Amino acid sequence: MQDPAKTAADFDLIVIGAGPAGENAADYAARAGLSAAIVESELVGGECSYWACMPSKALLRSGQALDAARRLPGAQQALTGSLDAPAVLARRDAFTSGWKDDGQVKWLESAGITLLRGHGRLAGERTVQVGEQAYTARAVVLATGSAPALPPIDGLADAEPWGTREATSAQQVPARLIVIGGGVAGTEMAFAYGSLGAQVTVLARGRLLGSEEPHAGDLVARALQARGVDVREGATPARVDRGPDGVVSVQLEDGAVLQAEELLVSTGRKPNTADLGLEELGIQPEALREVDDTLLVPGTDWLYAVGDVNSRALLTHQGKYQARAAGRAIAARLTGKPLADDPWGAQAATADHGAVPRVVFSDPQVAAVGLTAKQARSQGLDIVVIEHDLGSVAGASLHASGYSGRATLIVDKARSVILGATFVGQDVAELLHAATIAIAGQVPMERLWHAVPAYPTISEIWLRLLEDYFYPQPV
Numbered sequence: 295m296q297d298p299a300k301t302a303a304d305f306d307l308i309v310i311g312a313g314p315a316g317e318n319a320a321d322y323a324a325r326a327g328l329s330a331a332i333v334e335s336e337l338v339g340g341e342c343s344y345w346a347c348m349p350s351k352a353l354l355r356s357g358q359a360l361d362a363a364r365r366l367p368g369a370q371q372a373l374t375g376s377l378d379a380p381a382v383l384a385r386r387d388a389f390t391s392g393w394k395d396d397g398q399v400k401w402l403e404s405a406g407i408t409l410l411r412g413h414g415r416l417a418g419e420r421t422v423q424v425g426e427q428a429y430t431a432r433a434v435v436l437a438t439g440s441a442p443a444l445p446p447i448d449g450l451a452d453a454e455p456w457g458t459r460e461a462t463s464a465q466q467v468p469a470r471l472i473v474i475g476g477g478v479a480g481t482e483m484a485f486a487y488g489s490l491g492a493q494v495t496v497l498a499r500g501r502l503l504g505s506e507e508p509h510a511g512d513l514v515a516r517a518l519q520a521r522g523v524d525v526r527e528g529a530t531p532a533r534v535d536r537g538p539d540g541v542v543s544v545q546l547e548d549g550a551v552l553q554a555e556e557l558l559v560s561t562g563r564k565p566n567t568a569d570l571g572l573e574e575l576g577i578q579p580e581a582l583r584e585v586d587d588t589l590l591v592p593g594t595d596w597l598y599a600v601g602d603v604n605s606r607a608l609l610t611h612q613g614k615y616q617a618r619a620a621g622r623a624i625a626a627r628l629t630g631k632p633l634a635d636d637p638w639g640a641q642a643a644t645a646d647h648g649a650v651p652r653v654v655f656s657d658p659q660v661a662a663v664g665l666t667a668k669q670a671r672s673q674g675l676d677i678v679v680i681e682h683d684l685g686s687v688a689g690a691s692l693h694a695s696g697y698s699g700r701a702t703l704i705v706d707k708a709r710s711v712i713l714g715a716t717f718v719g720q721d722v723a724e725l726l727h728a729a730t731i732a733i734a735g736q737v738p739m740e741r742l743w744h745a746v747p748a749y750p751t752i753s754e755i756w757l758r759l760l761e762d763y764f765y766p767q768p769v
């Protein structure tokens with residue numbers, strides 16, 4: 295029988311979904327000489343460019359710059375007014391190019407990738423239907439992203455809550471905003487809308503930022519409260535209604551009733567697997583969670599899943615990393631070149647398993663990579679936890695008066711390598727990559743001792759952490 299992979303196809307690769315992950319999968323395949331097409335039903339660039347990373351960070355940045363100036367005697371005297379909300383929204387609009395994708399379409403053209411506008415759906419093995427047209431390919435990558443998951447709260451859907459799209463693209467700042475969900479998106483949007491002048495209430499089911507080191511959520515909750523945000527940890531909404539006046543009422547399980555002009559639901563996301571034709575091919579959507587490290591879907595030799603849709607790590611940089619691995623793996627497989635899919639090989643997304651960097655762009659920022667202490671212990675690892683006050687290093691006290699923050703390293707005792715790092719403090723995001731390099735490179739603590747941080751930078755925290763590890767102070 296003829297090998298279907300070797301028959302003539304319209305494209306070597308078709309990618310469904312032109313978000314950051316899909317774009318990179320197509321790009322890396324094209325760079326290796328494959329013909330690639332990408333299918334997009336909305337805007338080329340995906341969620342990140344228009345409704346997630348870029349607009350949310352643009353909404354946050356001006357307020358944080360103002361707060362930074364307020365912490366510096368000399369600079370604070372120069373502040374004469376308050377945040378100009380319309381100017382912040384206008385800057386956000388510029389970052390989304392007014393929700394137009396011409397620039398990204400041009401980039402696709404320059405990369406030699408064919409754009410197919412419309413909804414993509416698998417219509418058979420190695421076949422993608424876009425509108426009336428079916429296209430064949432030697433490999434297909436699913437990169438369809440994720441969408442907000444609406445929790446089953448009475449009346450919620452009828453109350454027309456905001457999802458993250460509405461929160462990041464709003465043209466007006468509501469007087470009051472209730473946020474359900476104390477994760478990354480809820481926390482960032484609480485800071486953004488608080489700085490823009492809304493009276494914000496955050497309802498967190500457990501603790502704020504509960505998946506990070508516990509002190510991270512504590513410091514961030516305190517900072518929100520200091521800005522007048524009502525943070526309610528352990529709060530469970532029981533019912534939601536929007537009245538004829540447009541005001542939303544949220545009744546909590548303890549009977550308390552809160553009201554606001556808008557309600558943001560940011561309680562996690564679900565992968566976009568509906569109407570992709572998976573079930574008709576005998577592939578359960580859950581199989582996308584089981585991709586191997588070349589992002590190949592189990593039970594197939596032609597279907598890949600990258601980015602949010604495989605639920606590995608809902609982060610742009612990690613989706614792009616997976617896409618680079620998948621694009622190169624597809625190229626190697628289709629051209630018969632050697633495949634480096636062993637751990638840390640060029641075509642394996644090994645870092646997904648223990649070296650994922652993440653930043654919450656709150657103030658203080660939370661920048662973390664790898665495992666938390668709780669995660670490491672649950673994996674049965676014997677660890678040393680080192681913590682140090684970030685405000686105590688000279689670089690931090692120069693950076694802002696009254697700088698407060700905390701740094702944590704999780705060290706594998708047996709191997710003397712870092713498993714996880716968390717930095718909480720103003721502008722710590724740029725500290726993170728050093729920790730990511732140490733984890734991905736499995737650099738022994740003994741060698742890190744020789745990585746001398748410049749004085750007086752906030753990075754000097756590395757020296758303090760290493761001193762605590764090698765020369766702990768007597769208790």
Ligand SMILES: Cc1cc2nc3c(=O)[nH]c(=O)nc-3n(C[C@H](O)[C@H](O)[C@H](O)COP(=O)(O)OP(=O)(O)OC[C@H]3O[C@@H](n4cnc5c(N)ncnc54)[C@H](O)[C@@H]3O)c2cc1C
Nearest residue numbers: 311313314315335340341346347414439601602608609610
């Ligand atoms: C508010 C918010 C802020 C965030 N901030 C950050 C951040 O600062 N840093 C960070 O790293 N991550 C951030 N994220 C996460 C980040 O946005 C996602 O991880 C990232 O967008 C995932 O990329 P993707 O390519 O997998 O999917 P997406 O960006 O969702 O792109 C998927 C694309 O596929 C298209 N599509 C879907 N189905 C079909 C179909 N059947 N046919 C054709 N096209 C289809 C969609 O229209 C979309 O364009 C944030 C998320 C949110 C919600």
Ligand SMILES: NC(=O)c1ccc[n+]([C@@H]2O[C@H](COP(=O)([O-])OP(=O)(O)OC[C@H]3O[C@@H](n4cnc5c(N)ncnc54)[C@H](O)[C@@H]3O)[C@@H](O)[C@H]2O)c1
Nearest residue numbers: 445475476477478479480499560561562608609653654655
């Ligand atoms: N700076 C960034 O990189 C950034 C910013 C925003 C979002 N993101 C990504 O987008 C993803 C989605 O963000 P998110 O904040 O929606 O998800 P999340 O997983 O970070 O947080 C969801 C929160 O909602 C809570 N929750 C879940 N179900 C609930 C319910 N029924 N009632 C009340 N609370 C409930 C969870 O306990 C959790 O605290 C994240 O996984 C993150 O990776 C990244």
